Amino acid sequence: MNVNWVTMVPILTKALGETFQMIGIALAFTIVFGLLVGVLLVSTDEGGVYESPFGSRRLGSIIHSVLGFIVNIGRSLPFIILMVVLIPFTRLIIGTFIGPTAAAVPLTIAAIPFFARLVEIALREVDQGLIEAARSMGARRGTIIWKVLLAEARPSIVLALSTSVISLLNYSAIAGTIGAGGIGDIAIRYGYQRYDNAYLFTTIVILIVIVQVVQLVASAVARTLSRR
């Protein structure tokens, strides 16, 4: 195997930058909207703090069902199909569907439902007794969500986030096949299509290292946050 590090390093560095760019953008949106959707899924369910928004249980259950349905749609489409379907939408808001910034659009759309479901699970694990205690102290719904639900679920949410980042990394490689760039693109174009095993194996090593680091950091943070 003939390795030409002089040409490979700049190519990989650039690709890595693109990968981080698309994951970074997608992650920022995923955190905000994923938390929002996760909180809404839990709180509009029966017994949740917003089970009856504006005094209407019916409205709560409609919001809950509709959100659940949309999340399931997002989760049921294979990423490559989702990406293709979203090309017109991506063009509309970014102006192109090529490049890492454009790739962040389908990545975000795919990651929000995934992360939202994990947030939902994390929030459901918070003891109902804590919510009752907060209510008995006269807490507002917002306070219960921030200071009880989200605060207590922090360790699980951090772990959910790391799982989502790793999924995003996976998706970003697929996005590479239709012009997003990034590390996956290198693996396919150089490693697969040009039979250059040096590129293939190097990208594999890089991906493994990234996943390990993400998981280690997340576990450490979760452990620090967890006071159980």
Added chain:
Amino acid sequence: MITITDLQKSYPPRNGRGTTVEALKGIDLTVADGEIFGVVGQSGAGKSTLLRCVNLLERPTSGTITVAGQDLTTLGEAELRAARHGIGMVFQHFNLLASRTVAENVEFGLEITGVPKAARRARSAEVLDLVGLADRASAYPSQLSGGQKQRVGIARALAGNPKVLLSDEATSSLDPETTLSILELLKDLNHQLGVTIMLITHEMEVVKRICTSAALIEGGRIVESGNVIDLLNTPKSKIAHALFPLGESRGAPGNTVVEIMFAGHLADEPIVGRMSREYGIDVNILGAAVEIVSDHRVGRMRLELPGSLDSNERPIEQLRASGLYVEVLEATR
């Protein structure tokens, strides 16, 4: 302090299946200022629902709940939240936030009411001192024992200076020794701060140790209620019998068996001995219990007197005349 009038709570069938469950079927209850009021009952009797209705964690189907002169059932959401600041609550499973330190847990209620940080710190130190946990302020709940966790729960409930403290089986998940120390703490706080306590429990021990008044709830109804000492002197009081189980020992055929209840100074007098001496009868004690109930020495005794009821009329009369409650269980004429 707490007045509950014709309180009813029913749960509609879920998803249209099953039948309506009537948890509370018309409860009338008054808890006086400064009392420790115990509601006892078996699981499923409705005591938990009743307690949750007092601060409207459960909204009653009908009836009114007045706490400190305010009818809670008529309040809007914001007013109800404000009213809850004046009603502390402690729970069987403590319900402490695992992600917060002891001090931060105690401060939680004060955060909700918007007390500034420095004042919160000072107040949490104060109440933690009151419950004897001043040195554990920066610990996390997971580092505490069950009894310590409940002390934190009590400190948290008291931080906002409530007039009323609701206790939902606060000692039911603690071992007997810890239970006693928590009960002592509640009693002390009741004396020191004058906070009215309403508690629910399935343990008679709790009523015996700290309650000044008690109510027995069965099948969603209050079947007995009143001052504990008065209840002990009430014929056929279920609470009294449960407080002093005397077993099932029976007298010999032809003899008379009576049960006597005594409270206050009567408990200090050698009644049985005197009766035995004065009437020359051999009294057989079948069962007896003397306890301290809400700081009074009270007791129940089952006595076997030789001979028929007629022959024992005079000694029984004398017992009654000296202020004892006497119930004849077995007798032949």
